[in-house]
């Protein structure tokens with residue numbers, strides 16, 4: 135299996151190369167040349183397997199330059215009981231036709247762990263395979279969750295260095311505390327005076343800077359990315375769509391072969407794209423529901439075919455989705471253009487230069503046949519948390535609640551009552567303040583984030599994630615906040 139760039143001006147590369155580099159030379163994203171097929175009988179066979187073996191089944195189809203034993207080594211180091219508990223991805227039935235897939239049982243309490251616990255192991259092996267002797271510098275722009283998950287994954291991983299940029303005023307208290315207390319000899323964390331899009335743009339600029347790349351190469355470094363533009367981030371996410379489907383069959387919610395819906399709280403379009411890829415591989419999926427918060431650029435895009443990032447940016451209570459440029463959409467455009475990379479390159483240039491683009495009617499039709507999109511405001515998000523907790527004793531975080539409410543809108547509009555899996559992307563503790571306000575329906579006055587954790591625990595009896603509770607006693611190691619235009623020089627001056 136070889137990989138091409140979505141912009142067509144890059145050579146065919148192996149998966150190890152794609153994982154090592156992150157971004158293609160022409161600025162595009164790596165995608166597999168074709169999609170391997172998984173048969174219903176293969177899916178059935180997954181029923182008896184633990185998550186790690188299900189993961190190998192899927193990964194092996196894409197990462198063909200890794201041996202099965204190498205992949206086994208990677209997944210067994212990633213999805214350990216110590217890090218994820220007995221079941222890394224529980225599927226929790228909430229109503230007769232709705233189950234929630236909890237993707238946040240990893241070390242940082244957000245779904246990013248599913249990929250970022252595995253990526254460093256894939257990366258280390260990729261470095262060996264490529265005969266790369268330079269040190270890999272991982273640059274991360276984060277809206278909150280990727281940063282911590284990447285830090286946790288790469289901390290003290292040999293021959294790597296990781297540098298994280300987060301919007302200093304754009305993450306939750308717990309998210310910030312998680313990042314600024316991160317230990318490890320090879321980690322750096324900086325707040326930036328800007329939002330996530332600024333951080334992401336800054337990182338992309340650094341990647342695209344040939345002079346910097348040359349200077350780095352001379353010093354013995356090479357850049358890579360742990361953002362979901364990296365193929366090594368996406369492929370582990372395909373696994374849990376299969377796993378969730380298999381568990382729904384096992385639970386008797388559906389019969390093998392039934393097509394189901396997934397609803398995904400979406401920001402950079404990485405998670406939901408993995409669901410689309412699972413469908414391309416043969417997973418019986420009816421519809422993928424793309425849920426956004428007030429930053430509803432994707433809702434507009436899927437409904438009209440026009441992508442326009444020139445709009446007001448809102449800071450919401452689901453900050454991991456506060457994004458106006460969804461990088462992975464480029465991979466979907468490539469897929470629906472039947473691999474017309476030139477077309478994709480034109481659209482991406484237009485987005486860069488003018489801030490918007492419009493796709494063809496034909497491409498839009500294809501997208502609309504697979505996806506439905508809706509957005510959910512702050513009041514609706516909190517209302518959904520409060521109501522689902524009251525009616526079903528199920529507590530959701532703000533991101534999951536956006537997905538839940540979007541599903542309700544879909545069902546109302548379409549009368550489609552197909553069995554649906556809601557992807558739950560964060561523990562309610564990660565956004566404790568908003569969750570407490572939602573279940574009390576009033577303003578929360580407690581400001582100390584750790585007092586808030588204890589308050590939610592006392593009330594709901596759900597245990598606080600151990601690592602989150604422990605943050606309170608950890609020393610702050612990373613205090614620096616920098617202007618956006620100093621990101622590049624900060625990187626160059628601080629390599630270890």
Ligand SMILES: *Cc1c(COP(=O)(O)O)cnc(C)c1O
Nearest residue numbers: 279401402403404405454559560
């Ligand atoms: C990253 C994140 C999202 C958005 O996922 P994408 O893959 O960027 O679409 C949603 N919810 C949470 C909690 C996240 O951390």
